[in-house]
Amino acid sequence: RKEVEQDPGPFNVPEGATVAFNCTYSNSASQSFFWYRQDCRKEPKLLMSVYSSGNEDGRFTAQLNRASQYISLLIRDSKLSDSATYLCVVIRSHSGNTPLVFGKGTRLSVIA
Amino acid sequence: DAGVIQSPRHEVTEMGQEVTLRCKPISGHDYLFWYRQTMMRGLELLIYFNNNVPIDDSGMPEDRFSAKMPNASFSTLKIQPSEPRDSAVYFCASGIEQFFGPGTRLTVL
Numbered sequence: 762r763k764e765v766e767q768d769p770g771p772f773n774v775p776e777g778a779t780v781a782f783n784c785t786y787s788n789s790a791s792q793s794f795f796w797y798r799q800d801c802r803k804e805p806k807l808l809m810s811v812y813s814s815g816n817e818d819g820r821f822t823a824q825l826n827r828a829s830q831y832i833s834l835l836i837r838d839s840k841l842s843d844s845a846t847y848l849c850v851v852i853r854s855h856s857g858n859t860p861l862v863f864g865k866g867t868r869l870s871v872i873a
Numbered sequence: 874d875a876g877v878i879q880s881p882r883h884e885v886t887e888m889g890q891e892v893t894l895r896c897k898p899i900s901g902h903d904y905l906f907w908y909r910q911t912m913m914r915g916l917e918l919l920i921y922f923n924n925n926v927p928i929d930d931s932g933m934p935e936d937r938f939s940a941k942m943p944n945a946s947f948s949t950l951k952i953q954p955s956e957p958r959d960s961a962v963y964f965c966a967s968g969i970e971q972f973f974g975p976g977t978r979l980t981v982l
Contacts, residue, residue: 807972860929
Protein backbone atom coordinates (compact mmCIF):
# COMPACT_ATOMS: atom_id res chain seq x y z
CA ARG A 762 0.00 0.00 0.00
CA LYS A 763 1.34 3.43 -0.89
CA GLU A 764 1.90 5.83 1.97
CA VAL A 765 -0.38 8.47 0.48
CA GLU A 766 -3.09 7.62 -2.02
CA GLN A 767 -5.48 9.75 -4.01
CA ASP A 768 -8.08 8.95 -6.64
CA PRO A 769 -6.46 10.36 -9.80
CA GLY A 770 -9.81 11.26 -11.33
CA PRO A 771 -10.58 13.10 -13.46
CA PHE A 772 -13.60 14.45 -11.68
CA ASN A 773 -15.75 16.21 -14.27
CA VAL A 774 -18.38 18.38 -12.59
CA PRO A 775 -20.69 21.17 -13.78
CA GLU A 776 -20.32 24.71 -12.53
CA GLY A 777 -22.00 25.21 -9.19
CA ALA A 778 -21.64 21.60 -8.13
CA THR A 779 -20.15 20.44 -4.86
CA VAL A 780 -17.26 18.04 -5.16
CA ALA A 781 -15.19 16.22 -2.56
CA PHE A 782 -11.84 14.47 -2.72
CA ASN A 783 -10.27 12.11 -0.22
CA CYS A 784 -6.65 11.32 0.46
CA THR A 785 -5.71 8.29 2.55
CA TYR A 786 -2.46 7.86 4.41
CA SER A 787 -0.95 4.75 5.94
CA ASN A 788 1.45 6.15 8.55
CA SER A 789 -0.51 6.69 11.73
CA ALA A 790 2.33 8.83 13.11
CA SER A 791 1.74 11.46 10.44
CA GLN A 792 1.57 14.86 12.02
CA SER A 793 0.48 17.53 9.59
CA PHE A 794 -1.56 17.64 6.43
CA PHE A 795 -2.00 20.10 3.59
CA TRP A 796 -3.80 20.50 0.30
CA TYR A 797 -1.98 21.98 -2.68
CA ARG A 798 -3.35 23.05 -6.01
CA GLN A 799 -1.43 22.63 -9.26
CA ASP A 800 -2.54 24.19 -12.52
CA CYS A 801 -1.47 22.67 -15.80
CA ARG A 802 2.25 23.22 -16.45
CA LYS A 803 2.59 25.30 -13.28
CA GLU A 804 4.08 24.73 -9.86
CA PRO A 805 2.07 23.43 -6.89
CA LYS A 806 0.73 26.12 -4.58
CA LEU A 807 -0.43 25.76 -1.01
CA LEU A 808 -4.22 25.81 -0.85
CA MET A 809 -4.89 25.18 2.81
CA SER A 810 -3.81 23.36 5.93
CA VAL A 811 -5.85 20.56 7.41
CA TYR A 812 -6.63 20.53 11.11
CA SER A 813 -8.39 17.98 13.26
CA SER A 814 -11.09 20.52 13.92
CA GLY A 815 -11.56 21.19 10.23
CA ASN A 816 -10.57 24.23 8.24
CA GLU A 817 -12.83 26.37 6.07
CA ASP A 818 -11.76 29.05 3.61
CA GLY A 819 -14.60 30.42 1.57
CA ARG A 820 -15.93 27.67 -0.67
CA PHE A 821 -13.23 25.25 0.46
CA THR A 822 -13.39 22.98 3.51
CA ALA A 823 -10.65 20.60 4.59
CA GLN A 824 -11.06 17.94 7.22
CA LEU A 825 -8.96 15.29 8.91
CA ASN A 826 -10.18 11.90 10.11
CA ARG A 827 -7.37 10.38 12.16
CA ALA A 828 -9.32 7.26 13.08
CA SER A 829 -9.79 6.30 9.43
CA GLN A 830 -6.55 7.96 8.33
CA TYR A 831 -7.79 10.20 5.60
CA ILE A 832 -8.12 13.88 4.81
CA SER A 833 -10.76 15.42 2.63
CA LEU A 834 -11.26 18.55 0.55
CA LEU A 835 -14.75 19.83 -0.20
CA ILE A 836 -15.36 22.47 -2.83
CA ARG A 837 -18.79 24.11 -2.88
CA ASP A 838 -20.28 26.09 -5.76
CA SER A 839 -17.42 25.05 -8.02
CA LYS A 840 -16.12 27.56 -10.58
CA LEU A 841 -14.43 27.03 -13.92
CA SER A 842 -11.28 28.44 -12.32
CA ASP A 843 -11.24 25.58 -9.82
CA SER A 844 -10.14 23.23 -12.60
CA ALA A 845 -6.73 21.97 -11.52
CA THR A 846 -5.00 19.03 -9.89
CA TYR A 847 -5.30 18.87 -6.11
CA LEU A 848 -2.42 17.29 -4.22
CA CYS A 849 -2.48 16.20 -0.62
CA VAL A 850 0.68 16.33 1.46
CA VAL A 851 1.37 14.34 4.61
CA ILE A 852 4.09 15.45 7.00
CA ARG A 853 5.68 12.58 8.85
CA SER A 854 6.99 12.74 12.36
CA HIS A 855 10.43 14.30 12.42
CA SER A 856 12.44 11.12 12.83
CA GLY A 857 15.18 11.95 10.35
CA ASN A 858 13.44 10.31 7.44
CA THR A 859 12.00 12.15 4.49
CA PRO A 860 9.68 14.61 6.20
CA LEU A 861 6.80 14.70 3.80
CA VAL A 862 5.05 12.77 1.07
CA PHE A 863 2.91 14.12 -1.75
CA GLY A 864 -0.03 12.24 -3.18
CA LYS A 865 -0.14 11.96 -6.97
CA GLY A 866 -3.07 14.31 -7.13
CA THR A 867 -6.71 14.33 -8.15
CA ARG A 868 -7.61 16.11 -11.35
CA LEU A 869 -10.73 18.27 -11.31
CA SER A 870 -12.39 19.65 -14.41
CA VAL A 871 -15.29 22.06 -13.90
CA ILE A 872 -17.46 22.29 -16.98
CA ALA A 873 -19.69 25.19 -18.03
CA ASP B 874 9.70 39.44 -2.73
CA ALA B 875 10.51 37.71 -5.99
CA GLY B 876 9.62 34.28 -4.67
CA VAL B 877 11.63 31.19 -5.56
CA ILE B 878 13.74 31.59 -8.68
CA GLN B 879 14.79 28.65 -10.80
CA SER B 880 16.95 28.54 -13.89
CA PRO B 881 16.89 27.56 -16.60
CA ARG B 882 13.15 27.26 -17.15
CA HIS B 883 13.66 24.84 -20.01
CA GLU B 884 16.62 22.64 -20.82
CA VAL B 885 17.04 20.31 -23.77
CA THR B 886 20.20 18.26 -23.83
CA GLU B 887 21.59 15.08 -25.26
CA MET B 888 22.14 11.87 -23.38
CA GLY B 889 25.47 11.82 -21.60
CA GLN B 890 25.70 15.57 -21.09
CA GLU B 891 25.96 17.22 -17.70
CA VAL B 892 22.94 19.21 -16.57
CA THR B 893 22.95 21.78 -13.77
CA LEU B 894 19.72 23.18 -12.38
CA ARG B 895 19.75 26.23 -10.13
CA CYS B 896 17.52 27.52 -7.37
CA LYS B 897 17.41 30.71 -5.34
CA PRO B 898 15.12 30.27 -2.32
CA ILE B 899 13.18 32.93 -0.47
CA SER B 900 15.39 34.92 1.85
CA GLY B 901 15.14 33.82 5.48
CA HIS B 902 13.82 30.33 4.79
CA ASP B 903 15.74 27.55 6.51
CA TYR B 904 14.55 24.66 4.35
CA LEU B 905 15.06 23.96 0.68
CA PHE B 906 13.63 20.97 -1.16
CA TRP B 907 14.31 19.52 -4.62
CA TYR B 908 11.52 17.59 -6.35
CA ARG B 909 11.05 15.79 -9.64
CA GLN B 910 7.63 15.45 -11.28
CA THR B 911 6.60 13.07 -14.04
CA MET B 912 3.22 11.84 -15.17
CA MET B 913 4.03 8.29 -14.15
CA ARG B 914 5.53 8.88 -10.72
CA GLY B 915 3.98 12.17 -9.66
CA LEU B 916 5.93 14.55 -7.43
CA GLU B 917 8.96 12.90 -5.82
CA LEU B 918 11.15 14.44 -3.14
CA LEU B 919 14.79 14.06 -4.14
CA ILE B 920 16.68 15.81 -1.34
CA TYR B 921 16.20 18.53 1.21
CA PHE B 922 18.44 20.91 3.11
CA ASN B 923 18.10 22.57 6.48
CA ASN B 924 20.34 25.58 7.06
CA ASN B 925 22.36 24.62 3.97
CA VAL B 926 23.04 21.11 5.28
CA PRO B 927 21.68 18.10 3.34
CA ILE B 928 19.38 16.22 5.71
CA ASP B 929 17.94 13.44 3.61
CA ASP B 930 19.00 12.46 0.10
CA SER B 931 17.30 9.07 0.07
CA GLY B 932 15.10 10.21 -2.78
CA MET B 933 18.03 10.84 -5.12
CA PRO B 934 17.61 8.13 -7.75
CA GLU B 935 21.26 7.25 -8.23
CA ASP B 936 24.84 8.49 -8.06
CA ARG B 937 24.42 10.45 -11.25
CA PHE B 938 22.44 12.98 -9.22
CA SER B 939 24.06 15.37 -6.77
CA ALA B 940 22.90 18.51 -5.00
CA LYS B 941 24.69 21.29 -3.18
CA MET B 942 23.75 24.32 -1.17
CA PRO B 943 26.90 26.39 -0.73
CA ASN B 944 25.01 29.23 0.97
CA ALA B 945 21.54 30.21 2.09
CA SER B 946 20.66 31.87 -1.19
CA PHE B 947 21.67 29.28 -3.75
CA SER B 948 21.37 25.59 -4.50
CA THR B 949 22.19 23.39 -7.47
CA LEU B 950 21.02 20.00 -8.65
CA LYS B 951 23.41 18.31 -11.05
CA ILE B 952 22.88 15.27 -13.26
CA GLN B 953 26.00 13.74 -14.77
CA PRO B 954 25.70 11.95 -17.12
CA SER B 955 22.10 12.64 -18.06
CA GLU B 956 19.82 9.95 -19.49
CA PRO B 957 16.47 10.15 -21.34
CA ARG B 958 14.64 8.76 -18.28
CA ASP B 959 15.73 11.87 -16.36
CA SER B 960 13.32 13.93 -18.46
CA ALA B 961 10.91 15.57 -16.04
CA VAL B 962 10.04 18.86 -14.41
CA TYR B 963 12.36 19.66 -11.52
CA PHE B 964 11.06 21.96 -8.79
CA CYS B 965 12.73 23.46 -5.82
CA ALA B 966 10.63 24.57 -2.87
CA SER B 967 11.55 27.03 -0.15
CA GLY B 968 10.62 26.81 3.51
CA ILE B 969 8.78 24.15 5.44
CA GLU B 970 5.62 25.67 3.99
CA GLN B 971 6.78 24.56 0.53
CA PHE B 972 6.75 27.65 -1.67
CA PHE B 973 7.57 26.18 -5.06
CA GLY B 974 9.60 27.73 -7.82
CA PRO B 975 8.31 27.68 -11.41
CA GLY B 976 10.32 24.56 -12.20
CA THR B 977 12.82 23.53 -14.84
CA ARG B 978 11.46 21.38 -17.66
CA LEU B 979 14.28 19.02 -18.61
CA THR B 980 14.30 17.00 -21.80
CA VAL B 981 17.13 14.56 -22.40
CA LEU B 982 17.27 13.28 -25.97
